[in-house]
Amino acid sequence: MGGCGKKAQEIMVDMCFVKEEAERIKNLSVDCYAPSEYVAALSIFEEAGKEFKNQNEKMFLLRNYDRTDSLIRISLRIFDTVSNIIAQGAIRKKELIDKANSFKTSISNVKKKASKQKLTELVRIEKEMFTLYDRYMENCDLGAAEVVLSDAFSAYNKIIEEENKIIKEKEFQKDWKIIGKWYGNMGSGLYCSFRLLYSKKTGEYFMDRNYDDGSNDSQKLGKLGSKYMQFNSFGEYYMINSFGNLELYDRDGLIATIH
Numbered sequence: 001m002g003g004c005g006k007k008a009q010e011i012m013v014d015m016c017f018v019k020e021e022a023e024r025i026k027n028l029s030v031d032c033y034a035p036s037e038y039v040a041a042l043s044i045f046e047e048a049g050k051e052f053k054n055q056n057e058k059m060f061l062l063r064n065y066d067r068t069d070s071l072i073r074i075s076l077r078i079f080d081t082v083s084n085i086i087a088q089g090a091i092r093k094k095e096l097i098d099k100a101n102s103f104k105t106s107i108s109n110v111k112k113k114a115s116k117q118k119l120t121e122l123v124r125i126e127k128e129m130f131t132l133y134d135r136y137m138e139n140c141d142l143g144a145a146e147v148v149l150s151d152a153f154s155a156y157n158k159i160i161e162e163e164n165k166i167i168k169e170k171e172f173q174k175d176w177k178i179i180g181k182w183y184g185n186m187g188s189g190l191y192c193s194f195r196l197l198y199s200k201k202t203g204e205y206f207m208d209r210n211y212d213d214g215s216n217d218s219q220k221l222g223k224l225g226s227k228y229m230q231f232n233s234f235g236e237y238y239m240i241n242s243f244g245n246l247e248l249y250d251r252d253g254l255i256a257t258i259h
Helices: 002-026 035-056 066-109 116-138 141-173
Strands: 176-184 192-199 205-211 218-223 227-229 236-242 244-249 254-259
Touching: 002 035, 035 066, 035 218, 066 141, 116 141, 116 254, 141 176, 176 244, 176 254, 218 236
Parallel strands: none
Antiparallel strands: 176 192, 192 205, 205 218, 218 227, 227 236, 236 244, 244 254
């Protein structure tokens, strides 16, 4: 009989421990990270309490606390799982907050130097994206908040890329003048884009060629009247006709015309 009483005392100690654990977890934003799991653990723990009460109402020799003990252990395992989920969620939330704050700082710095058009786009991203982000974070929907932040990053990087192209083009135009652009096949079998450039620094002419296979080259040309000489053994040169098309000649005459 003493053994049964001792078992009941152990059950009561375990139940007190689990109850304290449940209260502790309840104050750790459980509604954000693991509400259904917490409810499940609480339900099993309450069932353990009912089972314990039922056994205590029986005659002393008929009491059996095995099911009560099993239910307590199951509820404790689930509470432990809930605790881990909350801890992982808190870490993930902090990482998202740090990432968002860093991103906001980046936007703020770029806004100081951005063109008027890009500044408008940056302000729009900051307003639209972070309104959604803040709403999702408030509702503890970290997955949705992360998607919004990722979309904001993509939009931001696109703007930065476009802004850098504008800056690069302005710098390019300081030193170079584009005489013309064309695309086609000059008989080599490879299609490519042609760009005839004039160096404002040196007064020289160059033909840039970017081929469809990803290769490219640049050729220095000599200007002789309306001819752009290649200075090779074939006597090849370029001319721009009255329609603005690029023509390639050699000693025997016209080789090809591209638009």
